[in-house]
Amino acid sequence: MSTTTHHTLKKIFSIPSLTTFALILGSLGLSPSVxxxxxxxxxxxxxxxxxxxxxxxxxxxxxxxxxxxxxxxRIVIPxxxxxxxxxxxxxxxxxxxxxxxxYGRYSYRISASSSVLEDVKDPRDTSAGAxxxxxxxxxxxxTILGGILxxxxxxxxxxxxxxxxxxxxxxxxxxxxxxxxxPIVLYDN
Numbered sequence: 001m002s003t004t005t006h007h008t009l010k011k012i013f014s015i016p017s018l019t020t021f022a023l024i025l026g027s028l029g030l031s032p033s034v035x036x037x038x039x040x041x042x043x044x045x046x047x048x049x050x051x052x053x054x055x056x057x058x059x060x061x062x063x064x065x066x067x068x069x070x071x072x073x074r075i076v077i078p079x080x081x082x083x084x085x086x087x088x089x090x091x092x093x094x095x096x097x098x099x100x101x102x103y104g105r106y107s108y109r110i111s112a113s114s115s116v117l118e119d120v121k122d123p124r125d126t127s128a129g130a131x132x133x134x135x136x137x138x139x140x141x142x143t144i145l146g147g148i149l150x151x152x153x154x155x156x157x158x159x160x161x162x163x164x165x166x167x168x169x170x171x172x173x174x175x176x177x178x179x180x181x182x183p184i185v186l187y188d189n
Contacts, residue, residue, distance in 0.1 A: 040072065040187065042068065042069075042070030042077055042083075043066075046062065046064060047063040047064055048178075051180065052177070053175045053178075054175055059087060064098070064186075065080060066078065066083060067079065073109075077101050084098070092118055092119065093119040096113060096186065098112040112186040112188055114186055119174040120175065120176075121174060122172050
């Protein structure tokens, strides 16, 4: 063995770094209790108890609750900690940006974000009641149009109702639906 290789190996093995220590423990199936992150993400759920319907073009300050223990920004976040942040517009929906965690009397700044929470047609606008309302408006429009043109028969009324349903469904707002029990995964930035 060359002198350079000997000195390199001596440096590596004589003073193990914290990373080397963690790798050795990890390879043995042990996890160090010094707060080294096994992953750089944490799963959380909405702190609000009701389903949220958030427009995809504005920001909302909302808290999450850590669903499990995890590490972000080298800070160990205990299960049940409050994650302070906001939903911000992103292409295709909203993204949650975590700014701090609080637990008991402690508070720490963090930097984490979710992947894009995709927007959908507002389910409140596509319910059976909303569709029936759109159909009624369309049917009334068909009747009025038929009256103006001289003869409101069944075809105008049915055509107006169908147009009302189509237009109502196409023009339904797009929102991000946040179910209070659905997990939101935050990743270290």
